[in-house]
Amino acid sequence: MASKYSLLTLLFPVLTICSQSYANDHLPLLQGPYLGQTPPGLTPEPFAPGIVTTAGFDDGGVFTADMSEFYFIRKRADSNKFDTIIYQQQGNQWVETLSQEARPFYPFFSPDGKTMHLGKKYRERTDSGWSEVQSLDAAFTDINIMSLSVSLKGTYAIDERHPEEKGILRFSRLVEGKRQAPVPFGKEINAGTRNAHPFIAPDESYIMWDGIKDNGFGDVDLYISFRQPDGSWGEAINMGDKINTAAYEAGPKVTPDGKYLFFVRNMGSDKFENVDVFWVDAQIIETLRP
Template sequence: MKKNNFILILIGILNLTVYNIWSQQSNSNQISTSENAYLGQQPPGLTPELFAPDMISTKEHLEIEGVFAPGMKEFYFTRQVQGEKPKTHVFQLKNNTWQESYAIPRTGEVAISTDGNTMYLGNEYKTRKNSGWSNQKSLGSSFKKYPIMRLTASSKSTYVFDERDTIGTIRYSRLVNGKRETPRTFTKEINTGTWVAHPFIAPDESYIIWDAERKGGYGDSDLYISFRKKDGAWGPAINMGKEINSKYEDAFGSVTPDGKYFFFHRVHISEEGFAKSHANIYWVDAKVIENLKTKAKEQQPSNKGTAAIQNPYLGQKPPGRTPERFAPGIVAKLNWEYGGTFTPDMKEFYFLREVGEKEEDKKMEFVVFQYKDNQWEESVISPRVGQPFIAPDGRTMHLGRRYKERTETGEWSEIKKLGSLFEEIRIMRLTASSKGTYVFDEVGMPGGNGIIRYSRLIDGKREAPKPFEKQINTGKMNAHPFIAPDESYILWDGRRESGFGNSDIYVSFKQPDGSWGEAINLGETINTEAWEAAASVTPDGKYLFFNRNVGKVKATDKYDNIDIFWVDAQIIEKLRPK
C-alpha cells in the first residue's frame, strides 16, 4: 500500500481551521443495549474481532483510531464517508443508552489522558470543562516543530509521540519535578524500520506499543511492543504476532482504560479506489499482551537482574536469615559506611564512606562500585553530597532534597534541586516508588521526634508534602524511610518504648483500603540494643540492606563505627499479614 494515499485520505484535514469548540449536535439514532459496557458488544477472546460491526466498523465507510475515555462512557473514532472529509465521531453512554452524540471535522488523532481531563490532538490539546471540551491549545514551543500525529501520556504525564514522515521517529518527554523536559528520541529498540508511528505508552510505563514496517514483518505496518526492563531500559521490539498482524496495515494500538481489551485498526487502501478499500477497528482480549510479556521473560536469562553478572552483589555469598556484614574488607571496613543502594540492573552499588586514620583527618566520600568487563571496579565520585537512593526506573539518583538524572550517555547530570515544595524541609533521605511517590524524613525536628512525609505525583503534578499518620509518625527519631516500588509497604527506623534499645527498623504494610497498617518491629534478628537504621530492599527484591552501629574501633574515636548489613528479604514477607 502507498502510505501517502492513506495520508491524503485520512490526514489531509489537518490543514483545516481548527474548530474552537466541539459541536454538541446530538444524533437521534440511539442504540439500546442489554449490556452497557463496550457499546453493548460481546467481548472477544484471544482472536481479534471487528468492534461493533455495522455500528462502528462498517463495510461502506473507513473507520480508524478508536479509543475509549477513562470511565468507559465515551468512545471516539474517525470515520471517512466517500466524497467527504474525515470526521471524529463520539458515542456516549447516557441514561444507560449508547448514542452517537456528535461528529465534527477531524483535527487530529484523539488520545485521552489517564485522568480523563485532557484530550491530546498531536501537538495540541483540550481540557475538559463542565460544558464540554475547551478550545484547542498548543502544547508549547518544545513540540511546535514536530508534525505529531499521535501523542499519548502515562499516569506520570510522560508524553510519547511520533512524527509524520517516511522513516518515523518516536520521542518521549517526561515531567521531572513539575517541569516538562525537552523531547528525547527513543533508542533503536523502538526507532528501527520505516513508518515508525502511533505510540501508546502504558499508564504505568511498563510497556510501549507502536506500529512500523520492519524486516520479518507480515506485510504492511505491523504492531510491536517493548517491555520496560528493571534497569529502566526498553526491551527488544516484539512483533505482536500473526493473530494481530496481517498482510495489511495494522496500526494505532492501545489498551482500554480498564485494562481489559486491546484495540487497533486494520487498513487496506486499494489502488482501485475508495469502494475497494477497507479500514476497520478491531479488538481482542488484552491477555495477548501478558502472553507476550511471558514470552519476553522466557527469552531473558532467568536469574533476576543478575544473570549477566558472573559475580553479583560484589562477588559476595548471599546471606540467609541472619544478617551479615556486606562485603567485609571491600565495603565494610574499620570506618563508617552508610546507605548502600544498587541500581535496578544490579551493576552499580553506591554508598558513603568515612576515610582517614586520625580523627582530624577523617572525611566522607561518595563511593561507587561498577560492574565492568566481568569485574567490580571501585571509584570515588565526590565528597559526601547526600544520602543516595536510585529510583526504580534507574533514571534518577535522589540525594535528599536534590537529585541527579541519568543522561543519554549513561553518566549522571549535575546536581539539581527538587523545587520550592521541598526547599524548607531538611531532608536526610528521600526514596521513591514506581509511581513517583516521594517518601522522606526531616533532620533536626524539635524534641527529636522526626516526621516522615510523602508527596504523590497526581496527574503529572507534584502535590505538597503531607505527614504520615500515627502508624508511622509515633515515637522519636523517625527517619530514613524506604517505600516499596509497588507501594505495598514502608520501612523506616525510630525509637519506641517497645523497641530493643536504640533506633529499631519497622515496617508498615498498605491495607486494602489504602491506609497504612500498624508499625511492626522487624524483630530481634534485625534489631538489637544498638542503632539499626536506613533499611532498603535490593531492586531484585531478594535482600534487605540496613546499617548497624557496631561500636568504636578505638577507644579514642569520636564516633562509633557503622557498617552496612544484609539479610534475606523473606524476613519482610514473614511479617506481611495473611
C-alpha cells in the first residue's frame, strides 16, 4: 500500500516526456474555463465528476500558469501502474492526452509560468516547449523532496519524505539572484507528524500543507499559517470541518487565478482505492484569516 505520507508525489518523471492524443469519444464536450465545470461555493465539491474524479484513484489537479492545461494522475484499474492525464485547451474545448512516461507525475508551475517544478528537478519554458529535465543545486541533493511550490519572489517551500514519517517542511529564499540553502520552518508549522505538500501563496501571505496534529479530525488534515506583520508565521490553523473529515485530506493548492482551492480526499478504505480531487472557492481561506 502507498504510504499516506507520500500519496501526492508517488514517483518522479524520467528524462523525456512525450504525449499522445487520448480517445475523447467517451467524454462529454468540455468547453469554457475549468474544463467547463460549474464553480463551487464554500463547500468542497468533487472536480469534474466522471471526467477527473472517478470511482478510482485520482490524484493531484494542477493548472498551468495560463490556465490552459490541467494535470493529474490516475491509477490503472487493472494494475498498480499510474498514468499522467493532461487536459489541454484547444480553442474553447478541452482535449485529453495521456502521458507516455514510465513513471507518473504532476508538476507545480511557477507563478510566472516559466518553470515546471518536479520535486528537486525542473524544466524551463523555451520557445519550442519545455526543456530537458534539470536538477536543483547541491543544497537540495540530499533532501528527498516530494513537493515544491514557489512564490513570486522565488521562495521555495519544500517537504521531505522522512523514513519515520515525521515530515519536515523547509523554505529557500532567492536573495539578490542567489538561491539560499533550505532551512526548516519553525515549530508553528513543523509541529506534529506527516507534514507534507506545502503550498506557499504567490505573495507569501500564507502557506498551506497537510499533516497530523493533536487538534485534527482523525487523519491527515489541511492546515494553514498566515504571515504576521513582523514577517513571522502564525500558529497552524486547522482548515475546519468543511475541508477536513475523519478521512485523509492532502495536497492543497490554489489555482493560478487565485479563485479556487484544490485538494484530494480519500473516499475509500485504508487501501486508498478511491481518492478524489475536490475544489472549493478560495474565499474559504479568508474565512480562516485571524
